[in-house]
Amino acid sequence: xxxxxxxxxxxxxxxxxxxxxxxxxxxxxxxxxxxxxxxxxxxxxxxxxxxxxxxxxxxxxxxxxxxxxxxxxxxxxxxxxxxxxxxxxxxxxxxxxxxxxxxxxxxxxxxxxxxxxxxxxxxxxxxxxxxxxxxxxxxxxxxxxxxxxxxxxxxxxxxxxxxxx
Numbered sequence: 001x002x003x004x005x006x007x008x009x010x011x012x013x014x015x016x017x018x019x020x021x022x023x024x025x026x027x028x029x030x031x032x033x034x035x036x037x038x039x040x041x042x043x044x045x046x047x048x049x050x051x052x053x054x055x056x057x058x059x060x061x062x063x064x065x066x067x068x069x070x071x072x073x074x075x076x077x078x079x080x081x082x083x084x085x086x087x088x089x090x091x092x093x094x095x096x097x098x099x100x101x102x103x104x105x106x107x108x109x110x111x112x113x114x115x116x117x118x119x120x121x122x123x124x125x126x127x128x129x130x131x132x133x134x135x136x137x138x139x140x141x142x143x144x145x146x147x148x149x150x151x152x153x154x155x156x157x158x159x160x161x162x163x164x165x
Contacts, residue, residue, distance in 0.1 A: 001033075004016050004033065017036070018034075018036045020034045020036070037052035037055055037056060038052050039052050039053050039056055039078055053078050053080070056074055056078050057074070057075060057078060057079065059074070060072075060074035060075050060078075061075075090144070091144075091165065092141055092162065093141065093142050093144050094139040094140060094141045094142070094153065094158075094162070095139065095140050096136075096137075096138075096139060096140075097112075097134050097135065097136060097137070097138040097139065097140060097152070098136075099136070101122075101134060101140070102134060102135070102136070105134055108121075110129075111124075112124070112134060112140070112152075114147075114148055114150050117148050120148045120150075122140055122150045122151060122152055123150065123151040123152065124151070124152045125152070128152055128154050131154065133152055133154050134152055135155070137155035138152055138153065138154055138155050138158070139152070139153040139155070139158045139162075140152055140153070141153050
């Protein structure tokens with residue numbers, strides 16, 4: 001394999017930039033090639049940092065069966081913990097909150113039972129409760145693969161983000 005050029009030989013492309021040593025001070029293989037990625041968020045080029053993090057996460061996914069602990073550690077450390085925007089790829093199953101649901105909510109001390117399932121409740125977030133839900137106009141969604149898994153969607157969020165098909 002051809003030697004990696006110096007910075008003077010290839011200033012904008014691949015060039016030797018770092019000297020790699022092992023923490024335990026064992027010698028590195030003199031014939032090995034290493035490629036260093038910057039993965040912290042302190043660099044001056046956010047696109048470069050994002051690409052480096054994606055490369056590490058791709059690597060983590062590739063080694064998940066062979067080196068599972070390392071894979072998990074890399075994913076936990078370098079996954080983007082910020083919220084991102086995603087478009088739904090499946091159809092959502094929902095129904096309207098009814099007067100019957102509201103009666104059940106009051107009768108069952110602040111819970112709406114999943115119809116036909118004893119002891120299974122529609123999940124209602126504390127924020128939705130603070131904002132007065134459940135109420136007419138809210139929707140109840142369900143997991144199409146597990147009809148016991150149901151949750152409330154506040155009316156405004158529903159109208160801002162969903163449309164009938």
